[in-house]
Amino acid sequence: PLQLNERALPGKYVLTIRMHPVLGTVTDTSVSLATSTKYYVVPRTLAGSVYADMLEAIKQLAYVADQDQIDMILDADSPAERERQFEEFWKRLDPTPQTVRNEAFEEYYQRIASANKRFKSYADGWRTDMGRVYVIYGDPRDIERFQSQTGTTLIVRWVYNNNLAFTFEDSTGFGDFRLRSPLPPGVKYRYNR
Numbered sequence: 180p181l182q183l184n185e186r187a188l189p190g191k192y193v194l195t196i197r198m199h200p201v202l203g204t205v206t207d208t209s210v211s212l213a214t215s216t217k218y219y220v221v222p223r224t225l226a227g228s229v230y231a232d233m234l235e236a237i238k239q240l241a242y243v244a245d246q247d248q249i250d251m252i253l254d255a256d257s258p259a260e261r262e263r264q265f266e267e268f269w270k271r272l273d274p275t276p277q278t279v280r281n282e283a284f285e286e287y288y289q290r291i292a293s294a295n296k297r298f299k300s301y302a303d304g305w306r307t308d309m310g311r312v313y314v315i316y317g318d319p320r321d322i323e324r325f326q327s328q329t330g331t332t333l334i335v336r337w338v339y340n341n342n343l344a345f346t347f348e349d350s351t352g353f354g355d356f357r358l359r360s361p362l363p364p365g366v367k368y369r370y371n372r
Contacts, residue, residue: 191220229288233262239291239305242314243368244268274370283370290314290368300355308358312337312345315368319345334359 198213199206229236240249248268255261273281294310295303304310319337327334332350347356 191218193218228292230262233258233265236288237261237265239288240268242305242311243272243287272370286370287314287368290317298356300353307356309347309356312358312362315362315366316343
């Protein structure tokens with residue numbers, strides 16, 4: 180069986196093995212006694228895209244980690260050490276450490292990717308107010324849309340369970356929704372399944 184590095188780059192690969200004769204301690208590579216070729220594909224994965232830009236992935240920890248934890252990872256002595264500390268951070272949050280998958284890691288970065296698609300404005304979607312609330316809490320139970328009393332701005336209200344609600348206002352008309360009701364102090368993403 181072919182053992183691949185768990186972070187092999189996505190793409191199509193060809194592995195060719197040739198058998199050459201050996202005379203004493205010298206291998207004659209001009210002659211091939213046998214050849215075998217194997218084609219394989221490394222699929223694109225969420226983890227692969229996260230690890231492709233490690234510095235951005237570390238910055239994106241803003242809604243799950245404290246700033247001192249992020250700084251500690253960023254200040255690592257080498258890229259390899261930075262990656263090791265990043266992995267250790269996520270291992271501590273893994274709800275099922277006995278399995279290969281880390282559901283919290285997957286859900287968190289799926290929300291980051293989704294926020295980037297759904298809420299991009301003047302900044303990456305995960306950095307917007309709607310993106311931040313979405314990454315921390317996920318999809319709201321209900322969404323209410325209405326115009327302000329003056330009719331000049333669009334207001335969106337996201338309602339979650341436990342009477343938790345957030346109000347966003349787009350006063351520019353360009354989809355730049357700003358949070359008008361504060362987040363609870365110190366709130367962070369938590370895996371809840």
